[in-house]
Amino acid sequence: TRILGIEGTAWAASAAVYDSTADDVFIESDAYEPESGGIHPREAAEHMHDAIPRVVESALKYARETADRPAGDPQVDAVAFSQGPGLGPCLRIVGTAARALSQALDVPLVGVNHMVAHLEIGRHSSGFDSPVCLNASGANAHLLAYRNGRYRVLGETMDTGVGNAIDKFTRHVGWSHPGGPKVEAAAEDGEYVDLPYVVKGMDFSFSGIMSAAKQAHDEGVPVEDICFSLQENIFGMLTEVAERALSLTGSNELVLGGGVGQNDRLREMLAEMCAQRGADFHAPEPRFLRDNAGMIAVLGAKMYDAGDTLDLEESRVDPNYRPDQVPVTWRARSER
Ligand code: ATP
Known part of the structure; x- marks a missing residue:
């Protein structure tokens, strides 16, 4: 499975390609750096608007260069994006980008909870049960x-x-x-x-x-x-x-x-x-601890493999999306 992941909950405009066969993660990120003070939601959203197309283009370029698929095919099986929690103005830009890409590439959309992704990347890299x-x-x-x-x-x-x-x-x-x-x-x-x-x-x-x-x-x-x-x-x-x-x-x-x-x-x-x-x-x-699209793509692949994709109507972002709202579809049935 190959997944394009997009992250943009706060400061990191990030895109990644995860290939589960090779367990290879490519990440391209562009950080928002406030000129003064902390994160301003509107400025952060402007950063997403500018940077998301750039980081997505780099990720798709990597996907094309490393693909063993015919050139005309979409080089990924799904688009996974950070659906929440995070800053509303940032999430909305990332949600729009993800929906547009899923339609343009004609692949399903996967909505990832950002906090569960922070957890699952550690479970993935540790091999802990x-x-x-x-x-x-x-x-x-x-x-x-x-x-x-x-x-x-x-x-x-x-x-x-x-x-x-x-x-x-x-x-x-x-x-x-x-x-x-x-x-x-x-x-x-x-x-x-x-x-x-x-x-x-x-x-x-x-x-x-x-x-x-x-x-x-x-x-x-x-x-x-x-x-x-x-x-x-x-x-x-x-x-x-x-x-x-x-x-x-x-x-x-x-x-x-x-x-x-x-x-x-x-x-x-x-x-x-x-x-x-x-x-x-x-x-x-x-690189997997701070906000990054790698963790979104890795969990996105597990969700995609479990058939956990989104219809367009369900793809609305949620700034207060709590980790315990997420039905865990991707762990072995015996564990659930
Ligand atoms: P969330 O994942 O909850 O949306 P976030 O988007 O702000 O959070 P993260 O990338 O997970 O982003 O964390 C950023 C935070 O990590 C910042 O508050 C920063 O000060 C802190 N941080 C980064 N490096 C260190 C460090 N070496 N020691 C302590 N804190 C750090």
């Missing part, structure tokens, strides 16, 4: 596990996503977007200062720690110390809840998803926690 997944991305933070045909949300943030929380602090400090890598670099020279740590059962909250971090900065606490402590507390919270999710489900496999998963300290904490429990931990390579 039924892992717990920690999605640590910009706009989201939650723990998922599979049960009775759905990915259930075991725990999640009660306010902002984890990356967005970090980015709000760095915006306050005057650093450019995205803030995560800058916090990671500054944390290397920091020492611990006290900041809030909020876990309630399986859920967690970042708003208190963010306000406290901004206030500490205004009061002259060295920024390196704040960055160090932000990482220790925020990633400690995620690790604590991930451990509880493993214990609750009885699973001994954890996969990491989302752009914040590129952070070495987070990976180190999760790996250490898993090692202590005798569980296996897998973090996909960075």
Whole structure:
């Protein structure tokens, strides 16, 4: 199976071609970089409008060059796209592009939940059977596990996503977007200062720690110390809840998803926690952690193989599309 994947939920205009026989993924991405502040939905949508045709053209060129199909045939079996969750104005542009391509190429359309794709790419690359997944991305933070045909949300943030929380602090400090890598670099020279740590059962909250971090900065606490402590507390919270999710489900496999998963300290904490429990931990390579169309194409192929394609009327995008709304059609029937 060969799938064209298109991603465009927030900042990454991305297209990919996934060939399941060769397990080969080609990804072409074009990132939106705000001139100031964080992501402006309208500017991000303008970026999608400009960049999606370019990245799709590169992906289709790759598909033509590597194809073993007659030149006149569509070089892919379906078009998969990020149907949500994400910024409405961005999603609508990507949805329109995907519908147009599916009609032009005369191939089916596959609607992919972006958060389930963040999870499934880790399950795919780890070979794990039924892992717990920690999605640590910009706009989201939650723990998922599979049960009775759905990915259930075991725990999640009660306010902002984890990356967005970090980015709000760095915006306050005057650093450019995205803030995560800058916090990671500054944390290397920091020492611990006290900041809030909020876990309630399986859920967690970042708003208190963010306000406290901004206030500490205004009061002259060295920024390196704040960055160090932000990482220790925020990633400690995620690790604590991930451990509880493993214990609750009885699973001994954890996969990491989302752009914040590129952070070495987070990976180190999760790996250490898993090692202590005798569980296996897998973090996909960075190009599959941050938003990318590769993960959309890989899950799109599994859905296509399961016959899970969309009629035009069902192809409307959903900015609030939750992972537990997705019927999991692509796992072996015995598992469902
Ligand atoms: P979502 O997938 O929820 O729609 P998103 O579209 O914002 O989120 P991702 O690519 O998953 O995108 O994550 C982007 C976030 O990752 C940004 O908030 C960025 O600051 C953060 N990030 C990137 N690298 C690092 C890092 N090394 N450490 C911490 N955070 C990081």
